[in-house]
Structure formats: structure tokens, C-alpha cells
Amino acid sequence: CRFTTLSPNTNMLPAFSQSCNDVISVWMGMLSSDGKCEIDVSPFLQKLTCEVISRTAFGSSYAEGEKIFQLLKIQGRLIRTTKDMNKPILWHIPTPAKTKMRAADKEMKNSIRVMIEKREKAMKNGESCNEDLLGILVESNQMEIQGNGNNKSVGMTIEEVISECKLFYIAGQETTSTLLVWTLIMLSKYPEWQSRAREEVFHVFGKQNPNFDGLSLLKNMTMILYEVLRLYPPNLYFNRTLKKDMELGNLSLPAGVDVTMPILLVHQDGDIWGNDAKEFKPERFSEGVAKATKGQVSFYPFGWGPRICIGQNFTMLEAKIVLSLLLQNFSFELSPVYVHAPALMLTLQPKQGAPLIVRKL
Numbered sequence: 001c002r003f004t005t006l007s008p009n010t011n012m013l014p015a016f017s018q019s020c021n022d023v024i025s026v027w028m029g030m031l032s033s034d035g036k037c038e039i040d041v042s043p044f045l046q047k048l049t050c051e052v053i054s055r056t057a058f059g060s061s062y063a064e065g066e067k068i069f070q071l072l073k074i075q076g077r078l079i080r081t082t083k084d085m086n087k088p089i090l091w092h093i094p095t096p097a098k099t100k101m102r103a104a105d106k107e108m109k110n111s112i113r114v115m116i117e118k119r120e121k122a123m124k125n126g127e128s129c130n131e132d133l134l135g136i137l138v139e140s141n142q143m144e145i146q147g148n149g150n151n152k153s154v155g156m157t158i159e160e161v162i163s164e165c166k167l168f169y170i171a172g173q174e175t176t177s178t179l180l181v182w183t184l185i186m187l188s189k190y191p192e193w194q195s196r197a198r199e200e201v202f203h204v205f206g207k208q209n210p211n212f213d214g215l216s217l218l219k220n221m222t223m224i225l226y227e228v229l230r231l232y233p234p235n236l237y238f239n240r241t242l243k244k245d246m247e248l249g250n251l252s253l254p255a256g257v258d259v260t261m262p263i264l265l266v267h268q269d270g271d272i273w274g275n276d277a278k279e280f281k282p283e284r285f286s287e288g289v290a291k292a293t294k295g296q297v298s299f300y301p302f303g304w305g306p307r308i309c310i311g312q313n314f315t316m317l318e319a320k321i322v323l324s325l326l327l328q329n330f331s332f333e334l335s336p337v338y339v340h341a342p343a344l345m346l347t348l349q350p351k352q353g354a355p356l357i358v359r360k361l
């Protein structure tokens with residue numbers, strides 16, 4: 001089962017704004033009497049994107065979804081701290097971390113299995129369950145099996161459905177929170193862009209909640225997000241294995257070779273982007289991506305080709321809603337203790353966190 005793009009729809013807006021409003025309430029409660037406070041925004045935005053995925057992926061089974069994501073988080077943390085993860089020869093040597101990881105994996109798969117079985121039962125009883133990712137997967141799978149004379153070998157196995165749910169979380173949660181964190185850092189560092197973004201939000205939505213149609217009018221916000229994705233792409237590279245011999249420029253590459261497509265390197269290449277390649281200048285996207293890249297494939301934060309990110313529209317929509325709500329309520333400035341230290345930790349993250357001075361408007 002492969003989605004070409006995951007189309008965000010109006011049903012998802014409440015998931016985005018509900019999760020963001022929870023963060024706003026918490027931050028409001030943290031303000032001191034002068035209406036400001038220093039907050040490391042990073043963990044809050046991580047929790048926010050986690051909740052959004054939980055609500056949109058598992059909708060009605062949100063509480064069970066939360067548990068699964070907690071287990072995935074434990075796995076992610078263990079992967080980061082397990083040094084021999086990419087040395088297959090050492091993989092079978094048991095360590096406490098690997099034992100915990102396998103236990104988390106087993107528990108998670110069991111939980112997803114129970115959820116899938118519940119959905120399958122509900123669908124057999126005529127209930128429609130296709131409002132979240134899990135429902136769409138289960139329903140399309142059942143239709144595929146029924147369309148082929150109830151031949152179970154044509155659909156996805158439970159293991160495959162489980163993998164899709166895991167992939168959705170792994171690919172969509174940390175990447176989006178990283179984008180939001182770097183955007184708030186950049187808006188704090190460049191207050192003129194923060195003002196432009198806020199003026200635009202008030203111009204389009206006033207003090208109302210962001211709506212689907214208005215989001216496409218946020219031109220400055222789109223430029224800012226693209227520039228953040230150019231300078232701080234959450235994924236630094238992606239890999240491909242060649243299926244056949246290929247000529248690439250003056251290189252001859254044989255089949256079977258692994259090729260790494262560097263994202264950060266190309267995004268900051270002075271020959272492509274000019275002498276100001278490393279500077280934050282959202283105006284370079286004022287006439288869209290094609291103009292900024294002069295039609296070359298030099299901006300690909302979401303990958304490229306048939307396996308391009310299916311969640312790119314979802315992410316952009318989520319980011320625009322969250323930033324609109326935050327800018328309607330707060331202003332941001334870098335804390336004196338902020339240290340600019342981008343570091344690769346699965347995604348490109350601010351190593352020392354993102355402490356910002358948050359002020360109520």
C-alpha cells in the first residue's frame with residue numbers, strides 16, 4: 001500500500017489546533033506576573049507533534065496510540081544510545097539496552113495488533129472507520145482482499161500494517177517538531193521576520209482560529225518555512241541503491257552501489273545559492289521554489305522522485321497552523337543562554353535545546 005501524498009483535510013484541523021492550544025495553555029500558566037517566561041520550547045513541540053500524529057493516525061483509539069508512541073520513543077532513545085546499532089555483526093550480542101528494545105517492540109506490536117483486530121471487527125459490523133490512518137489502512141486492505149475473492153495473500157499482513165503505523169510515526173513526528181523548533185529559533189533571531197509573519201497571520205485570520213482556506217494565503221510564512229528547511233533540513237541525507245549500472249556526470253557507478261544524496265550540503269552550496277547561501281533570507285523564496293532554485297533539483301528537504309515524502313503537505317499545514325496560533329498569542333526572543341549548536345541526533349536538532357523568552361502579546 002503506497003500513498004502518493006497524504007492529503008491533509010479539514011478533519012485534521014481540530015487535531016492540529018487542539019494539540020497546539022494545549023501547549024498555549026501550559027505556556028500561559030508558566031508566565032510570571034510581567035507576562036514573560038524563559039521556556040525551552042523543544043520538548044513542548046515534540047509532545048505537540050506526537051499528539052498530532054497520535055490523533056490523526058489512530059483517531060478514535062487515541063489513548064492506545066499514545067501508548068504505542070511512548071514505546072516507539074523508548075526504542076528511539078535506545079537506538080541513539082546503542083553504539084553497535086549499525087554494525088550487524090554485533091547486533092546479536094545481547095545487552096540490557098537491546099533486551100529492553102526487543103521487549104518494547106513486542107509490547108508495541110501486540111498493542112497495534114489488538115487495535116487492528118478491534119477495527120476489523122467494527123468494520124465487519126458495518127461501522128465506518130476510515131477517518132484516521134489506521135482505519136484507512138485496515139479498510140483498504142479488507143477491500144483488496146475481498147476484491148480478490150477473499151484471498152488473504154494479496155493484502156497486507158498484520159506485520160505490514162504495523163510497520164506502516166510505525167513508519168508514519170518515525171517519519172512524521174520528530175521531523176515536524178524539528179522544523180517547528182528551528183522556525184521559532186529563526187523567528188527569535190530575526191525579529192523583523194517574526195513581525196512580518198505575525199502581521200500576515202493577523203491580516204488573514206485576525207484573532208480567530210486558523211482555517212483551511214486562509215492557510216494558502218500565508219505567503220511570508222511559507223517563505224520562512226522553506227528557508228528554515230533549506231538551512232536546517234531535519235533529514236541531512238537519504239540513500240539509494242543502484243538497480244543498474246549508471247553514468248552520473250563523469251562518474252560510472254555499477255549496480256548495487258549505495259549512493260547518498262546529501263541534502264544539507266546541496267542546500268548550502270555557494271555555487272548554487274550564491275555567496276549568501278548560509279544566511280537566513282526567506283525572501284529568496286518570494287517567487288516560489290522553482291524561481292529560487294532556477295529550476296534545478298537543489299532544494300529537496302522532503303527527498304525527490306517516486307519515494308518523495310508523503311507527509312510534506314501534512315507537515316506544512318501543521319506547521320502553519322501551529323505557528324499561526326503561537327504568533328497570535330506570544331512573541332519570542334532568544335534567551336541569553338541559547339547556544340547555536342545544530343547537531344545530528346537522528347534529525348538535525350539544536351543540541352543545547354531552544355531556550356526562548358516567551359512573552360504574552
Ligand code: HEM
Nearest residue numbers: 171172175176179234235238301302303307309310311315
Ligand atoms: C519537516 C517534516 C518532514 C521532512 C523534512 C520529511 C522528510 C522526508 C524525506 C527526506 C523522505 C525521503 C526518504 C527517502 O527517500 O529515503 C521522507 C519520506 C517519508 N515521509 Fe517524510 N518528512 C517530513 C514529515 C513527514 C510526515 C509528517 C509524515 C507522515 C505523517 C511523513 C511520512 C513519510 C513517509 C511514510 C515516507 C516514506 C515514503 C516512501 O518511502 O515511500 N513525513 N520524508
